[in-house]
Amino acid sequence: METQTLNYFSLTRAKDFVPTDNIINIGDDFFMAERTNEANYDLMRHPSRIDAYVVVFCKSGNFKCNINLKEYEISEGMILVNLPQNIISVEPKESADKPTLTLIGVSPKFLSNFSSDISKMLNEAITLLDDPCLYLEEDELSIVTEYIQLIDKHLHSEYAYARESVSHLISSVFYLFGSFINQRIMSQKEVEKPASTRHKMVFERFLELVTQHHNKERSVGFYADKLCITPKYLSKIVKDTSGLSAPQWIDQYVILEAKQMLKHSDRCVKEISDDLNFPNPSFFFKYFKKHTGMTPNQYRNS
DSSP: OOOOSSSSEHHHHHGGOOOOOGGGTTTTEEEEEEEEETTTTGGGGBEEEEEEEEEOOOOOOOEEEEETTTEEETTTTTEEETTOOOOOOOOEEEEEEGEEEEEEEEEEHHTTTOOOHHHHHHHHHHHSSSSEEEEEHHHHHHHHHHHHHHHHHTTSOHHHHHHHHHHHHHHHHHHHHHHHHHHHHHHHHHOHHHHHHHHHHHHHHHHHHHHHTTHHHHHHHHHHHHSOOOHHHHHHHHHHHHHHHHHHHHHEEEEEEEHHHHHHHHOOHHHHHHHOOOSSHHHHHHHHHHHSSHHHHHTTTT
């Protein structure tokens, strides 16, 4: 196994998810692919991070995935927008049931070449959205299909400046997705009470902080201090919004990180214990077994 603390996929590695003859790309910064029965589903079976913005458009069939500890089902006519910081896994399916998907992957560097507003817009919009999986209305589906066909046509052409044209088409596509997401956010706000909207924003910010700091900080007080509220108030907001307590969310992220390290690195249990800021391997051993029912080594060998 590779010596790394997390199972990170570069955009180049993510292309292994589909057969190479179904991929068109611009260097290591962009690819568009059709994923069918030949796709390598096992590659994303365990929780991973992809260092790219990935848009998945489901043309037929359905599949399940887990993003940041939440399960989603994507079916025909839906899009999924995955951000670079997300932890994602895909549930394997039997060959006969595999969906047909169009995938668009763009590196953060490539996206920033157009405008920093795009990545900022996507990150803020999806954070406010209940669900990163959007069902497209008929008119939205039509325009997405036209964009995909146009990008495909340009990348297969010999026109002068074809790749430059494609770059701007990609920028337009992400603004398009941003507009779809914004419409959903506006619809949500119309039916939400102001208090619940505020609580949701605090909860989402809490999850962002947990994503950033869970490998070092497991105290609710730490996150409450970052949010400038009391631990008691944070605990109430998290419980009311999600149904889980703040410590439960922190524990889930810690366990998810530990599982990634055990499955995707050759680091010993002591090193993983140190990386996750446990006082000693024995404490980590008990913590992991309490939450998973297995010892670290049993999980690694499962």
